Every structure is written in structure tokens, then in C-alpha cells.
Amino acid sequence: MATTFNSVDPSTGEIGPAYEEATLDDVQAAVAAAAETHRSGALADPAKRAALLRGAAARLRAAGDEIVTTAMAETGLPEARLRGELERTAGQLEAFAAVVDAGDYVEAIIDTPDPEAKPIPRPDVRRMLVPIGPVAVFGASNFPLAFSTAGGDTASALAAGAPVIVKGHPSHPGTSELVARELSAATADAGLPEGTFAHLPAASLEVAQALVDAPAVKAVGFTGSYAGGRSIADRAAARPEPIPVYAEMGSVNPIVVTEGALDARAEAIADGLTASVANFGGQLCTKPGVVLIPSGEAGDTFASEVAARLAATEPTVLLNERLRDALRESVAQLPAERLGGAGDADGPGFRHQPTAYRADASALAANPELLDEHFGPVVLFLTYRSREELLAALDRFEGQLTGTLHAQDGEDVAAVVETLRERVGRVIFDGFPTGVAVTYGMHHGGPFPSTSASAHTSVGMTAITRWLRPVAYQNAPEALLPAELKADNPLGIWRRVDGELTRDPLPG
Numbered sequence: 246m247a248t249t250f251n252s253v254d255p256s257t258g259e260i261g262p263a264y265e266e267a268t269l270d271d272v273q274a275a276v277a278a279a280a281e282t283h284r285s286g287a288l289a290d291p292a293k294r295a296a297l298l299r300g301a302a303a304r305l306r307a308a309g310d311e312i313v314t315t316a317m318a319e320t321g322l323p324e325a326r327l328r329g330e331l332e333r334t335a336g337q338l339e340a341f342a343a344v345v346d347a348g349d350y351v352e353a354i355i356d357t358p359d360p361e362a363k364p365i366p367r368p369d370v371r372r373m374l375v376p377i378g379p380v381a382v383f384g385a386s387n388f389p390l391a392f393s394t395a396g397g398d399t400a401s402a403l404a405a406g407a408p409v410i411v412k413g414h415p416s417h418p419g420t421s422e423l424v425a426r427e428l429s430a431a432t433a434d435a436g437l438p439e440g441t442f443a444h445l446p447a448a449s450l451e452v453a454q455a456l457v458d459a460p461a462v463k464a465v466g467f468t469g470s471y472a473g474g475r476s477i478a479d480r481a482a483a484r485p486e487p488i489p490v491y492a493e494m495g496s497v498n499p500i501v502v503t504e505g506a507l508d509a510r511a512e513a514i515a516d517g518l519t520a521s522v523a524n525f526g527g528q529l530c531t532k533p534g535v536v537l538i539p540s541g542e543a544g545d546t547f548a549s550e551v552a553a554r555l556a557a558t559e560p561t562v563l564l565n566e567r568l569r570d571a572l573r574e575s576v577a578q579l580p581a582e583r584l585g586g587a588g589d590a591d592g593p594g595f596r597h598q599p600t601a602y603r604a605d606a607s608a609l610a611a612n613p614e615l616l617d618e619h620f621g622p623v624v625l626f627l628t629y630r631s632r633e634e635l636l637a638a639l640d641r642f643e644g645q646l647t648g649t650l651h652a653q654d655g656e657d658v659a660a661v662v663e664t665l666r667e668r669v670g671r672v673i674f675d676g677f678p679t680g681v682a683v684t685y686g687m688h689h690g691g692p693f694p695s696t697s698a699s700a701h702t703s704v705g706m707t708a709i710t711r712w713l714r715p716v717a718y719q720n721a722p723e724a725l726l727p728a729e730l731k732a733d734n735p736l737g738i739w740r741r742v743d744g745e746l747t748r749d750p751l752p753g
Contacts, residue, residue, distance in 0.1 A: 556598070569597060689705065
């Protein structure tokens with residue numbers, strides 16, 4: 246008899262439809278199909294991959310009403326947020342199709358032969374990036390579309406030419422099923438084999454472990470908690486053949502506010518901070534969890550203003566009961582002063598009242614747990630008495646996705662920027678970290694423990710490099726070279742030839 250699990254509406258706590266759990270046989274079949282697709286070279290045609298990505302975007306938009314309605318019932322997220330996320334998901338699929346069209350993501354390099362080179366003759370060497378092989382993607386709870394079944398990991402891996410096996414998140418199984426339906430149809434429309442994409446709905450740990458353990462899986466993408474990401478990374482490292490895990494885990498995304506910034510624009514900063522902490526239940530990986538403010542009247546007034554705004558905000562729905570309970574437990578143990586209001590919230594479903602806390606930055610030495618992540622609508626203010634105390638506090642932060650500075654022209658903040666840069670993947674000035682643009686320049690990553698691979702991003706076009714590995718061909722016959730490295734450059738891509746970027750064919 247098949248094992249099932251149910252969706253739950255977090256806004257009411259009501260049990261939703263049942264979904265059949267993938268089996269270990271399903272894992273084996275999906276991985277075998279992906280491995281065969283990779284071996285066959287079926288994904289080598291860039292035109293078919295681009296067609297798949299664009300077709301998936303079109304199909305998701307066409308099924309948008311059904312997908313959004315289902316996601317609302319499974320996540321408690323508002324319709325406007327989910328429609329925006331659906332468009333972001335479709336948009337990044339199309340953006341990766343454009344990356345495939347351009348073709349230069351393979352980083353083709355050609356060093357022509359030089360028999361006169363010293364100390365030894367130089368051979369003909371041609372290098373490019375090629376797909377790493379089948380990729381396992383773990384859907385995220387907080388982004389049921391943009392970081393899940395057809396999200397950034399899936400889009401970038403398919404663009405790279407790597408087959409994808411998605412382990413759906415149990416918090417939104419119906420949404421994942423609908424998105425997988427459209428992605429599978431787009432795969433068939435593009436003339437690609439079924440092994441290009443697979444979706445495994447599962448709440449069980451066994452399915453996740455079997456997917457990481459499968460020898461044919463060559464890399465993993467994950468967005469979620471530190472405990473989950475670290476467990477996957479450790480398991481992947483312990484395989485007979487270790488594989489890379491690109492895990493985005495936890496981050497408190499510190500914000501530094503100077504006295505000059507408070508004097509000039511405290512109200513505007515309070516408005517932006519309140520929204521960044523409370524929107525969507527504070528369940529964004531870039532939610533600012535710790536804000537460092539100057540001690541004294543200006544800092545106290547600012548913290549009280551933000552706390553009052555949060556307390557006046559409606560209790561927010563958390564994604565599931567486990568997250569609600571974990572947040573309640575963590576803030577109950579927080580060695581800090583609660584600034585008005587109560588974190589717990591009455592009412593149906595899994596709710597938490599947006600809340601602010603305050604402690605002295607000097608308390609970090611005795612209470613390092615002040616810097617733990619609290620996933621939800623909670624912010625901690627740390628007050629600093631001097632520039633030296635601020636820098637000492639920043640030194641205690643581990644790796645983060647982002648770090649933000651609100652300062653005024655003329656203030657001496659160079660050391661603050663340098664300290665943040667050493668600890669984060671993105672430094673933000675006079676803004677807020679929530680909201681991550683899908684662009685070439687974006688870096689959504691950071692030093693450990695915010696991610697398991699700080700050199701890579703999970704958002705933006707350069708995310709494709711995670712699923713590629715370099716291969717060099719030395720003195721290869723022209724007929725055996727891939728199109729990207731052939732002398733006449735039939736694809737017309739940018740290549741680095743003898744150190745210079747060009748689209749020209751090699752000289753005859």
C-alpha cells in the first residue's frame with residue numbers, strides 16, 4: 246500500500262489533500278533515467294534546452310491561476326506575493342534561455358600551438374565548461390515557486406545541460422505537482438527525453454538520503470535550514486565519490502545604522518526595516534535579523550518606533566507548524582529585552598506576532614546565541630557605544646548572505662564596510678536586503694555557514710557555473726572537437742583566443 250502525506254493550510258491549520266510519497270524504487274528509476282539522458286547527449290543541443298526553458302515559462306504563466314490558488318492554500322502567502330513569485334520564476338527560466346542562446350557561459354578558451362615556445366613547445370589546448378551530470382534539487386519551504394520545482398536551481402541546471410531530479414518540499418506538495426506537470430510537458434514539447442526532469446514528492450528522510458547517495462547524482466542544490474543543508478553536505482562528502490552541495494542555509498543579515506543616518510532619516514529607515522522584517526512572515530532568507538544601532542536617546546527612540554510598528558502589524562502566518570514552534574522556542578530563550586507586544590499570537594493556523602528585542606552589543610561575548618537566526622518576523626537590536634564596540638561586534642558574526650550599512654556622507658565607515666565585506670556575499674548601502682534581483686551581477690551566497698560554497702550564487706545568471714566542470718582538449722582532431730571549440734566558431738560565441746576575447750574564427 247502506498248504511503249501518503251497531506252498538505253496543511255497554515256492560515257487555518259486545516260488538513261488538505263493527501264499526496265502519494267515517492268518510493269526508493271521511484272528514486273532509483275528517476276536517477277537511472279537522468280543518467281541515461283546525460284550519457285546519451287540528448288541535452289547537448291542548446292536550441293532544445295532554450296525551447297524547454299521558454300516553454301516551461303509559458304506553461305507556468307498559462308496555469309498561473311491554478312498554481313497560485315493551490316499555493317495560497319498550502320503556504321498562507323498572499324495572492325499578490327505568489328503572482329509576483331510566479332512571474333519571477335517564469336522570468337528566470339527565460340533569462341537562462343537567453344544565457345543558453347548567447348553560449349559564452351561555456352567560457353571557451355583556445356591557446357593555439359607554438360612550437361617555438363620556451364622552455365618547451367606549446368601544444369594546441371582548447372578548454373570549455375561541460376555539464377557535470379544529473380543534479381538533485383531540494384525544494385524550499387519559503388519560496389514554493391522561485392526556489393522550488395522550477396526555481397533557480399532547476400532553471401540553471403537545465404540551462405547547463407544537466408538533468409534534474411527535484412525532491413519536492415512537503416509543505417507545498419500540490420503546488421509542486423502542478424509545476425512539475427508543466428515542466429514535464431515543456432520537456433516533451435522540446436523533444437527531450439523524460440529523463441531530463443523528474444519530480445519526487447516526499448516527506449520522508451529516506452527519499453532525500455537515497456537521492457543524495459545515488460552514485461549517478463553529481464551535485465545537489467538546496468535552500469533551507471543550516472541543519473538540513475549541513476546534513477546533506479556531510480552525507481554527500483561521505484559518499485565513496487564525494488559530490489558538491491550548493492546549500493543556502495541560514496543568515497541574520499546584519500544591518501548597521503550610524504548616528505548620522507538616524508539624525509537624517511530615522512523615520513524612513515524605520516519604515517523600510519519594519520517592512521523588511523514583517524513582510525511574508527519574516528520568512529525570507531534575506532530578512533534582517535540583527536540591527537546594530539548607536540546607544541543613547543536617538544537609538545532608543547528608533548528601536549521603540551520600530552517595535553511599536555511591528556506590534557501594530559497583524560500577526561503573520563508562518564509556513565508550517567514546525568517553523569512556528571521552533572520560532573516560539575528560540576525567542577523564549579533569547580537573552581534580550583522584548584520591546585513591547587508578545588511574540589505568540591492567538592487565532593487560527595500557525596501565527597506569530599512581529600516583535601523586536603534589544604540587547605547591548607557588549608553582551609555578545611557572554612551570549613553568542615544572540616546572533617542565532619530566528620526564522621520569522623523577529624528582529625534584535627544591538628546597541629553599540631563606540632566605533633570600536635561596533636567593529637568588535639561585527640567581528641563576532643559568522644558568514645552571512647548580506648550585510649547592510651545606513652550612513653551619511655562624511656562619516657568614517659570604511660572599516661565597517663571592510664568588516665562586512667569579509668563576512669557577507671552582498672554589501673548593501675542605504676537599503677534593505679529583502680528582494681534579490683535576478684541579474685548577471687547578483688551574488689546570492691556568502692561565507693560558511695550561510696552557504697556551503699561561498700564562490701557560487703543561487704540567484705542570477707552566473708548560477709549556471711555550479712553545474713559545469715572544465716575539460717581541456719589537447720591537440721584534438723578538429724572533427725572530434727565540440728562546436729564551441731571548432732576553428733570556424735560555428736556558434737559565433739565569444740571565446741578567449743591566445744588571451745584575447747573574440748568571436749572571430751581562428752586564422753587559417
